Amino acid sequence: MGYLRTAILLAGMTGLFLAVGYLLGGSGGLVIAFVVALAMNAFAYWNSDKMVLGMYGAREASRQSAPELYDVVEELARRGGLPMPKVYLMDNDQPNAFATGRNPENAAVAATTGLLRILNREEIAGVMAHELAHVKNHDTLTMTITATLAGAIGMLANFALFFGNNRNNPLGIIGTILVMILAPMAAMLVQMAISRSREYEADRIGAEICGQPLWLASALGKLQHASERVLNERAERNPATAHLFIVNPLHGRNMDNLFSTHPDMKNRIRRLEEMSRPGGGGKGPIDYSRPRQQPASRSGRSSVPNTGRKPGSGSSGRDPWG
Template sequence: MSFFKTTMLLGLMTGLLMVIGGLLGGSRGVVIFFVIAAVMNFFSYWFSDKIVLRAYGAQELDAASAPELYSIVNELAHSAAIPMPRLYLIDSDTPNAFATGRNTHHAAVAVTRGIMRICTREELKGVIGHELSHVTNHDILTSSIAATMAGAVMMIGTMVRWGAIFGLGGRDNEEGGLPGLLVAGILAPIAATLIQLAISRTREYQADASGAALTHNPLYLASALRKLEAANERLPMDASPATAHLFIVNPLSAKGMSRLFSTHPPIEERIHRLEQMSSGQIGQG
């Protein structure tokens, strides 16, 4: 299923870029953007994790630099029967975390300085259990590729809009022309949003349940989620909308109408489900 979703995402991205290329330059634009898409697909598959980690200035940690966190990750990775993932620190006071990589043998977990400061050992176990469940559930590749692609599409959209503003589209009767620039400039950010929405909210519920089973205590994660939601509301993270879906809680403001387009399910519902698991009302994992 993970391979199918990844293939579909790569195909969708290729198709969208070819449409944008056609609007900009007709048949010639389709060919050019097909080549761009092929290069993007290659780099997204092999290097999406490195791109995301570098975007947040993540620094690798080891047992010496973060002994408690390292021991938690090592313990849970052993319980999950997966190799110890690489561990990274993001220098941000906003508490959050994400997992990335293309498979269980090339996985990484990144945490912010803020989450290490405000969470207890048990709460950190809940968070790490959730992130390792993304690894074992095989959805980190799709999420990492989506982040890379959404960022690229948003960048293309920005370039196209500036091109339209400065009249780089040429005459209206040429292939593409100014109308093509305007349409493509509007289409690109919409395409990035669609890529974001393709990352189903259900994966967060699944990772919550699997993480609860891994740590044997759903309330560890429930307690952490309460702290993370409150802290992110007070101090939103300087995060890119293209990568927001990677984090355990939405690092961006998700109020009003924007909640309808959030890649994360409501925190209160996630906590409610975890509490039901703890009381035995619903099964774990």
């Protein structure tokens, strides 16, 4: 989505945060909420990546600890013209992934162990290309600030019963009740508007980075099916971060999941399939016929996860990574 629309949506969420502060504490509450909003945005700018990664128990991976995943990300970053991000693994059976960081120079991509188990090498490349597209679009900063503000609004709404006795509140107790119910819902609506647009765009650019839209389309189908069956306890405890993931990690056990932060999966897959067709709007697959540039420190082992598949058995019908 355009930077102007993103700025407007974030300003709207900040305004909502200030309005909740006013309803709870009048003009004094408004000032306090404004200061808190500024502090939270500044803190999120510098620390959001560490917060989210720590929240999900992610551990940094290296070429030695996860050579296949690391090399796939390295190759895709080179193709996308991006600095090499930090790579993280999350010990979680639900197959999923996300990107975070305030800019491409300080970005990180994270994948669950469940994702590496169920996807083949082409599908992993499609997912990681999607996450690198978020980095390239500077979506990662927007996503983390949105999650911070949404969580703060939900926190203020929960405090409304204890601190919502502002005499200047024209609606009195009714206003307090409305704040408790409507503020978190409004925050989720803003998250929806931001998240759905950025997911479609990341699908498109990610398909261009990896060169084959069907890799990502195949991965999305598998991830959607598996994520619905496998519970992600950490995500359920932190629903405000659900929009960070490539597929919705929530199972609808609370009100925060009444509004999905992800586009309909059938629509995402359909758009990718259209990109794979001649004249489908995509830039076409990358030319893999040229020899791959090998890193200086590279050993002789495979650059992608060993899935037991023969070269050329991927969705493209050939082995572009060889």
